[in-house]
Amino acid sequence: MTNTIKDVAKKAGVAPSTVSRVIADSPKISAKTKMRVRAVMEEIGYYPNVHARNLVNKRTNVVGVIMPSASYAPFHNPFFPEVLRGITAQANEGKYGLYLSTGQTESDILEEVKEMVHSRRVDGIILLYSTKADTVIPFLLEENFPFVIVGRPPELLEDTVSYVNNDNIKAAKMVTEYLLLLKHEKIGFIGGREDAYVTLDHKEGYYQALCEAGVSVNEQYLVYHDEVFEGGEQAVIELMAKQDPPSAIIVADDLMALGVLRMLQSMSYDVPKDVSVISFNNVLMSELANPPLTTLDIHIYELGFQAAELLREHIQTPDLPAAARVVGHRLVRRSTTKAYRNE
Amino acid sequence: MTNTIKDVAKKAGVAPSTVSRVIADSPKISAKTKMRVRAVMEEIGYYPNVHARNLVNKRTNVVGVIMPSASYAPFHNPFFPEVLRGITAQANEGKYGLYLSTGQTESDILEEVKEMVHSRRVDGIILLYSTKADTVIPFLLEENFPFVIVGRPPELLEDTVSYVNNDNIKAAKMVTEYLLLLKHEKIGFIGGREDAYVTLDHKEGYYQALCEAGVSVNEQYLVYHDEVFEGGEQAVIELMAKQDPPSAIIVADDLMALGVLRMLQSMSYDVPKDVSVISFNNVLMSELANPPLTTLDIHIYELGFQAAELLREHIQTPDLPAAARVVGHRLVRRSTTKAYRNE
């Protein structure tokens, strides 16, 4: 039923190889045969069989997108739709297709990646997470397979793998400094998953800012939770139970920050009067929160878009040296931060 | 570099066809050769080339997922990540891969679908939207290609195409009746895109409830907007500008409802004291809204999961008659609805 290149060839009165050349728009084919062949293709609705093509070309024009394992609650956090949107836009421009991972566990995912690579399912891979014990990166590296991380690789591999990231250290430092300038000194820090690099970097920036300001770090003020609503709620309980609770809190993620707000409110703390809250990401809901969140916009769409772009370059130029792209950030001041006043 | 079936065959001292049979776990192969061949596959890290496979099998084990065109703001509405989550879970179970559409315009998308079908890129398709003037469905039907809609087809095709949907008429009727029972009679209706079937069905349910209750329909109370935050804001302006503004509002979508809340608050209306608001979907943020939204849970995850399941059946059994699966709904009463009191 489906037409093949032979059907087109027959109907156009040429050889299959000629049709193939027309598809590739080869300059060695005369304008008139091109016309004729194209007319036939149009007429009988011919589409090349991708598998036959991929088989001989050893290219697929598809990029694999690897979501974090389900334990990171990927689809619950608006971060992911937004990176996907960026990736999609760029993929669409470059005529690339998107193949999405479905694995739920870490080992599922590694197996999926192996399959994608070995069975030549995709030309390159975008990793939507970056954690310490990750096994996918070493595998990809060993296979010398094109891939880009949204986030960052371990320090040791910084010059070896390509990635698109924010400067999370600087970002966290800035956020901390902002709070410091508002005269807060008891600053709580609610990090995301401890094994995620973004969390480590946030912590580093937080430390740097405090040190430079000569404020001593109180380890009690650091807690870690998953980047979900409930994580924020729990973190607040831990933090506010300290003998000298913080007057300001830095939260790894907006969704988490909503949990923070809700829990603070339930404890009758007023935000920002009693406690200031500042978070990262600036997803849509941070604006809709009550009160609207002061947050650091990290340009999520851009992270996705650039990752896809960088990957494309790597696919096209196999031995391109690893590159890092840094996407900027921007403080969005809304209503959850306020200068400290001693009562 | 990549190993082929021949490498395995050579190393195991058998013919390529034998290896192929081992892969397929054919019962005609002796246990010992299976062992031996599998050992070799393991050893050299053999993965079958999917394209060679797909080429001869005419199957891909991949399902295509078609997002609505960008004009529907798909990635901005948490509905989509959540259906995707359901689809992913089921696809993963069935060892199916996911191929995501990237098209931004309607014609982009139609072209993508044509390519997926004709070039045999996927075995089946899930459509994440259903609108009146859609051209994808007729195409898929004509090609006799397996597909499932999340939503519903035009009435004329109800027995022809498979779909997974809520009973949106009943749902809207229930919601309206609930408001009626709370003694509201001036009930505003903020629909989504006018060309989406879900909007038509909501409207139908709304009408039915009013008619049965003997309350006359006031056409002025019906407005339509895109399912985004801003749509809700604008809708409220239109609705509350009427000479006799509604005391309760039904909103097509939670995200939109947040816009409704925000705008009402900015006009100094108290929700639910002055105006009751009830919406559909029950995405995460409806719970986090302030005040938390009364909303109709439509089990989005389930819609996705079942769509993937149904599609799988269609793929496995080519001439399976079209089936419709109805996913239930459930009223989640929170804090935006209240009995009407005349002042």
Place this chain on the structure above:
DNA sequence: TTGTAAGCGTTATCAA
């Protein structure tokens, strides 16, 4: 139970 060989729909090499 296993091997041989043809064929899936392309592209690319070599001749013409």
Place this chain on the structure above:
DNA sequence: TTGATAACGCTTACAA
């Protein structure tokens, strides 16, 4: 400028 033909890596009759 075009046409034969081999090759890509696999599956599946058909033979052995």
